[in-house]
Amino acid sequence: MDEMTGNHLVDLLSSDDQDALVGRAHRVQLRQGAVLEEPGQGVRAVYFPVSGLLSIIADLPRGRDIEIGVIGYEGMTGSGLALGDDQAPFATIVQSPGDALVIERAEYLAVAEQRPRVANLARLFARAFSIQIASTALANGRAKLEDRLARWLLMAQDRLDSDRVRMTHEFFAVMLGVRRAGVTEALHLLEGKHLIYSRRGEVIIRDREGLIDLADGSYGFPEQEYQRLLGAPDRGR
Missing domain, CATH: 1.10.10.10 (Winged helix-like DNA-binding domain superfamily/Winged helix DNA-binding domain)
Incomplete structure (x- = not known):
């Protein structure tokens, strides 16, 4: 695949790796307010946003929810899968509508197992996102x-x-x-x-x-x- 998908992580992949991933994914519209992940629930699919904005929300008692991170076309959801964790610790909701490539969990894990670069990019993003969360806590x-x-x-x-x-x-x-x-x-x-x-x-x-x-x-x-x-x-x- 020589065309750019619009998601930075996917576009960093080699043509063969990108074909393997995108070939099992499909494009969806992200509607504002849609819940992509719920805390304590298993990750059902991995989203690679192409446009729009996702908000990661810490669910606290008595309506004291607070955002701890944002993800756009530079990132992905479900990066913990590459670390061996298939459970979502926080809620992920669509803050601004857009489009994304989405791949079911089993399909993503199959590609990541066969294509080390796919898993490595997820781990690198997980590291970058943890730094964003820490900076949000400091702020x-x-x-x-x-x-x-x-x-x-x-x-x-x-x-x-x-x-x-x-x-x-x-x-x-x-x-x-x-x-x-x-x-x-x-x-x-x-x-x-x-x-x-x-x-x-x-x-x-x-x-x-x-x-x-x-x-x-x-x-x-x-x-x-x-x-x-x-x-x-x-x-x-």
């Missing part, structure tokens, strides 16, 4: 809300390849682990600095460099580590 514990919002918008922009991020206040509240009122205040602060333009259900990024400055070091390190492990995604900024 949640140390950074101000507006800094965390700036970081999240940058991460979304990287994966959506767009200055427009369509998101409701409810989703922002879950992602940042705060009340909607806190989201509104943080959005107004960023808008007052002329970094974004916010309207109902959508944020338009106006000043990316300004957001990077505001993120105050919470954005950049996991992105550098991803590139060290897997190279720069072709559509990355």
